[in-house]
Amino acid sequence: MSPVTVILAAVLLPVLAAGLVLFLGRWPNLREAVPIATGTALFAMIYSLMDVVRSGEVVRYSLIEVVPGVDLALHIEPLGVLFALVASFLWPVTTLYAVGYMRGHHEENQTRFFTFFAISIGAAMGVAFSANLFTLFAFYEVLTLCTFPLVTHHQTEEARNAGRIYLGILLTTSIAFQLLAIIWAWQVAGTVDFVRGGFLEGTASPLVLNVLLVLFVFGVGKAAVMPFHRWLPAAMVAPTPVSALLHAVAVVKAGVFTVLKVAVYVFGLDLMGELAVTPWLAWTAAATILIGSLVAFTKDNLKARLAYSTISQLSYIVLGAMLANAYGIIGGGMHIAMHAFGKITLFFAAGAIMVAAHEKKISRMHGLGRTMPFTFGAFFIGSLSIIGVPPAGGSWSKWYLGMGTMEAGQVGLLAVLMVSSLLGLVYLLEVPIRAFFSPPPPDSRRPDDVHEAPLPVLIAIGITATATVALFVNPGPFHELMTLLVTP
Amino acid sequence: MNILGHFNYWIVIVLMMMGFYTVISRGNLVKKLIGLSLFQTSVFILYISAGKITGGTAPILIDDHGEAAEAASHVLYSNPLPHVLILTAIVVGIATTALGLSLVVRINEAYGTVEEEVIHNRDESL
Amino acid sequence: MSDHLPVLLVVVPLIAAPIAALIRSVRLSWLIACGASWWALYAAWGLLSRVRGGEVISYALGGWPAPYGIEYRVDAVNAWVILIVAAIASVATPYAYQSVRREVESDRVSLFYSAWILCLTGLLGISVTGDVFNVFVFLEISSLSAYALISLGQDRRALTSAYQYLIMGSIGATFIVIGIGLMYIMTGTLNMMDLSERLPAVMDTRAIPVAFAFLTVGFSLKLALFPLHLWLPNAYTFAPSAVTAFIAATATKVAVYMMLRFFFTVFGAAFAFDVMQVDLILLPLALVAILSTSLVAIHQQNVKRLLAYSSVAQIGYMILGVSLASVAGLTAGLLHLFNHALMKGALFMAMGCVMYRVGSVRIDAMAGLGKKMPWTMAAFVVGGLSIIGVPLTVGFISKWYLVQAALAAGLWWVAALVMVGSLMAVIYIWRVVEVAYLSPAPDGDGVAEAPLAMLIPLWVLVAANVYFGVNAGLTTEVATRAAEILMGVTS
Amino acid sequence: MSTVIDITLLTFLAVTALAIIRTRNLFAAVMLAGIYSLVSAGLFTALDAVDVAFTEAAVGAGISTVLFLGTLALVGWEEEKPAHQPILPLVVVVLTGGALVWGTSDLPPFGVATNPVHESPIAERYIEESGHEIGIPNIVTSVLASYRGYDTMGEATVIFTALVGVLLLLAHGPHPRRVWEGDRWSTKWDDPQLQDEDDETLEGDGPFESDSPEGGSANG
């Protein structure tokens, strides 16, 4: 299969799957088999792109010229392949999980759910393979809009308010800042095509370039850099599979992916390093890391705590980009993958607890570890990865990020990373520790028949937890891809 | 001379503005339309004034059409083009007035009044 | 026959209108209207494909060469506007059948279609002519028929809004006549090209700036430029649904065209922008229009009214492009002419479908329609996204060019304000979408999807919204060509 | 001499216009408007525009007055006293008028044969060539029906449009509304006091008759 076919299929297959899901709505088993099969095939296809990346071959496919000089185009480069690999691997897994979760929870409108879920993955693939800023922006917006029905899935007043915040922040930042920045870049450079090493150097005054960088970083609302982070906790009203795949993986990673891509392919690391505003943005990210962790501390609702943890962790990647050196980029890129596997495990576990024990609050999870050892075990592994300690994959990305701060001579930032990890240690590990080592509260009205979540849920958790550990043993393709990205 | 040469235009402007004022200041829908036709009629005078040549005559060739061409060179005719334009404009004016009046009739049936303010209050209270 | 295309474009509908008035069969008069509008589309396409390369078609009516007779003159600019008008008409007319049957008494429908075709005739006539007084005559044909069509709305306020429109429209037309008169007195000619040659000699008189001012005010009234837009929201709100869709998508566009034609062809960009500095007025007005009427739109409870205010804001975008007085800005404005016609046409048609089934277009009446009328509301969502300017819709293309033109002029704050306007569009569109999809439907009102005869035209426009948003090659090419002609740039 | 006539007629027009503004008796206003038209027709004659004068007399003093009176018979004869003195319109009018006076101050003087309007080759051609190009003495008719015949066709279309509009509005008595009553259509007449956009209900899907036999045109 030619590389072009693969990237086209990556975008189109999920959309076709969505159509099939809609069509097969009346037969739930068949309906849910579609995304699982599609996702698995997709992952295999994208994995085959590794060879293309290794060979350094330039693959670019223009679908259509929208306006003269700007086309809807896809291309293959290491960062995109990394993002696509993560998303395509986790899609079938999450679908498997969702089967158990949605049925266990007796959710309504499941067909609509799976349809938009699949379309969102297609959009994420489009983001991953987009060859220019316009294409990236288009898929970015499609992703925002397709996830709106998922966020508001329950159609309650709460969901409606969350939807407003979600759409409000994501569209506001993307239209007011990102789109403006894109058109501005086009205006000064005459192109929006991604070029390794960037295309903005020398096209405009430093002032304009500084402004552009700020517009890009804050314009990517999905990266959740404070103060544009409020949408992420709000989106947690969605069913847990959505929170797990989209708001821990696909959507948010599309955001930080955009930041990395802009750093590498629009500005270029050299230019980034010269701009006066870059360190300031790095410190903004650092502040988000710290504040996010601190807020996570105060949250008793497990999903909310994970959401703030995500905000904090996303800024690691933004920080990596703003360090403007190879280590930072490698660390940031790898953290896309590592955080994805770790965080999805955590969300899976949180959802499993909700399905099996109907508990959302951490303070009421005492003793649950005894009835749900598997779930809380996985939660423990996921936590390790987020904190960044062996034997979990997260330790690699954190290592590189630390190296990046040293390289940039920013010891202060290194300290921030350390403190944040310590905070993570406390707020994440509190959960399994309570579950395993505290006795159930005496006033517990917990039903007696609590046991592990449904089998599909457990299989999914097992896969992601195993992967998290495996990535420590061998960070494999992810490390390789990022190295390819930064070595010319 | 200059003052006299423009006096004509200026009175016409005063007339136009009186019509315009009636349209935008009066609350009675019929009165507005009267003002509108006043306004338009005055604009017609502006055009026709522009077509006039002092000492000229109506643009109707006075000889038999065989010798019309030679005759034309001896007689000073006023400019026929503004007349044609204004003939068209008059017709447009009456068309507008007629449509406006039929709207007024219908408004009166729907509201029982043709005073703008009363109509406004009635709809506000809905 | 193709030599006669410019005049046939107008005359065929003009002949169809009296025939439609005489025919007693509702369906037959509707068919005549369809035929007339489809013919116009065919002719418009024929004209556009001839002038795309830069050719100018001149047609001497009555065989009298310009400037002695009336000239029809078609270049890429008006061929573009004609295509917009004809395209919208040829979609809106099929749509009208069901909608009008529900909203207009059957014994008036023949006359209704006659007025409908007359309105089309007038709009086409304005666009195609090269004679300034002929503009006025056809302007009145389209205006009078528009007043009559609007007055047919079911609410009694349709009558008062038609009256208000009539008064303001007539004032505008009279201002235009005064402006034309002053120009005529100074030059002795009425032909646009002739005027453009003769005007420079008298540019430094006082009469020409005043003529310019009167024409500008007159056109601003007709195109509902803030703050002269007061007639528009009522007229669009209370007119029959099909009429709103047709007029909202065409009438103001033609008025914008007239303004462009006078500014750039008759007076010349140098006079309009360097001497008169009309951009100093238009730019702030356009920005205020965008922001203030978007704000007003956010607070509307009636969706047609909301969309009407949105129209005033969108007209602001077009005028903003014009006021930049550059090829890029004009391209943006001309693109938006077309794009806005597509999106507003679709949105108002969707509201017509809702009116047909639900009988109201208030926001609270939309509850649960996402499920009951999935196709209608999906069309509304796509149209709304287009208004917002989401990529892969036409609205995005407009915004892309407009922002780029503003940035090229060094007006980054204007670009930022355009974005703010988009964000306000998010709010007013999403208020409707939210109610339609997230509010529970009232039980058992038996509301079903609109009839196919309405859905198909609606979705044709929706598809056009997406198609020209993804493949804007043709539209940008023609708009750029037209902008170059207006600016006098040869490429 | 003709200047004196001009000035007199114009002054008379101004007085009439003032009276129209001042009076609140609409009948008087309509009559004065008719007089205004007649006087301006006289002025047109003095300005050599006999065709225009004829038309203005027939339309302004004739048809227009009849239509106004017909309307007044239906809507009442008195205008209400305005609640407050309108300041804004006055400002607008003064500004507009001021602009016009300023703009016309260097207009070519009235009646001079070397004005651009008269020097223009267009007017010259009409006057000098129409005799043998068209062959009829009345140049206005030549221009109206031939040189600018297309405008006149537009003009005929404009009044036809007006007729269509008037018939749409007035042809059938007070506005009836057709309401589906479960098994048949019935015609309801609007009560002017009770109508609200929100109350409008268009009941379900009734069987529309396809082409109503009585439908169609203007049999009033």
Place this chain on the structure above:
Amino acid sequence: MDDQIILRLAAKTLIPFILVFALYVQFHGDYGPGGGFQAGVIFAAGFVLYALVFGLRRTVQVMPPWVTLACGAAGVLLYAGVGVVTMALGSEYLNYNVLAHDPEHGQHYGILLVELGVLITVFGVMLGMFYAFAGRRSLDG
């Protein structure tokens, strides 16, 4: 009642003259002031006078409302039709030169026809409008 008779008698005598005058205005339009538009108005005025004296109902019997609309339409069609004919004869729209062997006669015919179109339209429209307004109260007058 008696003075009504006088009025009616006067009207009956007058109306034919009005109509003839209208025709004179129409056909004299080439030589002096007048033409289709003025003639149309006068023609309509004749019927308006009839309606004022004899009542709307009787007028409607003489000249039914649908005829007025038909006239309005027919006049426009006649005018536009002349243009179509000239076009069919291979010339520009409304170029009357081709209507006869030599241009001057062609112009004559053309102007005659289009003025007739204007007359018919204006007559129909003016009378139709009068009917519409006058009929608003009741057809019985």
